[in-house]
Amino acid sequence: MAALLRQVRRSLIIRNDLCNTRTMTDADTAFDYVSSAKLPTRFGEFRIHGFVEEDSGQEHVALSYGNWTVDDEVLIRIHSECLTGDALFSTRCDCGFQLEKALQNIVEHGSGVLLYLRQEGRGIGLLNKVRAYHLQDNGMDTVEANEHLGFDADMRDYRICRFMLETLGVKRVSLMTNNPRKRQALTDLGIDVVKRIPIDHGVTEHNKGYLRTKTEKLGHDFDPHLLK
Numbered sequence: 001m002a003a004l005l006r007q008v009r010r011s012l013i014i015r016n017d018l019c020n021t022r023t024m025t026d027a028d029t030a031f032d033y034v035s036s037a038k039l040p041t042r043f044g045e046f047r048i049h050g051f052v053e054e055d056s057g058q059e060h061v062a063l064s065y066g067n068w069t070v071d072d073e074v075l076i077r078i079h080s081e082c083l084t085g086d087a088l089f090s091t092r093c094d095c096g097f098q099l100e101k102a103l104q105n106i107v108e109h110g111s112g113v114l115l116y117l118r119q120e121g122r123g124i125g126l127l128n129k130v131r132a133y134h135l136q137d138n139g140m141d142t143v144e145a146n147e148h149l150g151f152d153a154d155m156r157d158y159r160i161c162r163f164m165l166e167t168l169g170v171k172r173v174s175l176m177t178n179n180p181r182k183r184q185a186l187t188d189l190g191i192d193v194v195k196r197i198p199i200d201h202g203v204t205e206h207n208k209g210y211l212r213t214k215t216e217k218l219g220h221d222f223d224p225h226l227l228k
């Protein structure tokens with residue numbers, strides 16, 4: 001029933017906007033580009049682009065700012081959804097701070113793209129993240145909590161990034177991240193990551209432990225002086 005509803009919802013979306021659709025199929029997943037629109041923000045006026053994974057119905061968005069040609073190196077951020085940090089002002093993590101900083105950087109630079117991937121909680125989902133937070137309140141770190149719940153430390157899948165970037169005419173990127181796995185994932189997808197730009201922004205007393213664990217167990221590049 002849920003699958004049928006997803007199918008109906010998707011066909012309605014596509015029918016509303018036929019002229020803008022574009023599809024790509026990789027080995028086991030098909031992606032669609034649905035539509036785009038203006039998105040004025042506190043930082044400047046972006047365009048928002050909607051994408052969907054056909055099988056799961058999972059929706060993602062990209063924000064683009066300014067212009068480039070296909071050979072240009074484009075400033076990008078790939079940001080995984082964090083409802084608590086991005087929308088609810090949580091200081092348990094650095095996500096909301098990084099999101100703001102990335103949008104500011106793009107506007108200051110004059111052009112760029114933010115891919116906002118709906119992979120809440122490093123792919124475990126919102127309520128499992130709340131379960132993981134509960135375990136962390138009782139002494140586990142972010143990796144131990146995921147594993148205690150039966151998940152890998154990081155369950156994210158970046159395959160849709162290639163389709164999103166191709167759709168937006170981006171082949172060469174400078175990537176704002178502290179996470180070497182993101183850089184590797186993009187390289188494995190055939191995207192030319194010309195350079196990495198650190199985004200170690202938003203350290204608070206509440207998230208230092210979380211960031212230390214990411215550095216020690218997940219391999220993040222973070223200036224150790226900021227975490228003292």
Ligand SMILES: Nc1nc2c(ncn2[C@@H]2O[C@H](COP(=O)(O)OP(=O)(O)OP(=O)(O)O)[C@@H](O)[C@H]2O)c(=O)[nH]1
Pocket residue numbers: 078079080081082083093095098119120121122123124129132133142146176177178179182220
């Ligand atoms: N499972 C879990 N997920 C968390 C926790 N805190 C934050 N997250 C999620 O971690 C993800 C962070 O995403 P990003 O900021 O894009 O990625 P990152 O791996 O930190 O890499 P960079 O920020 O690019 O350096 C989001 O999906 C958050 O919801 C936590 O304690 N447990």
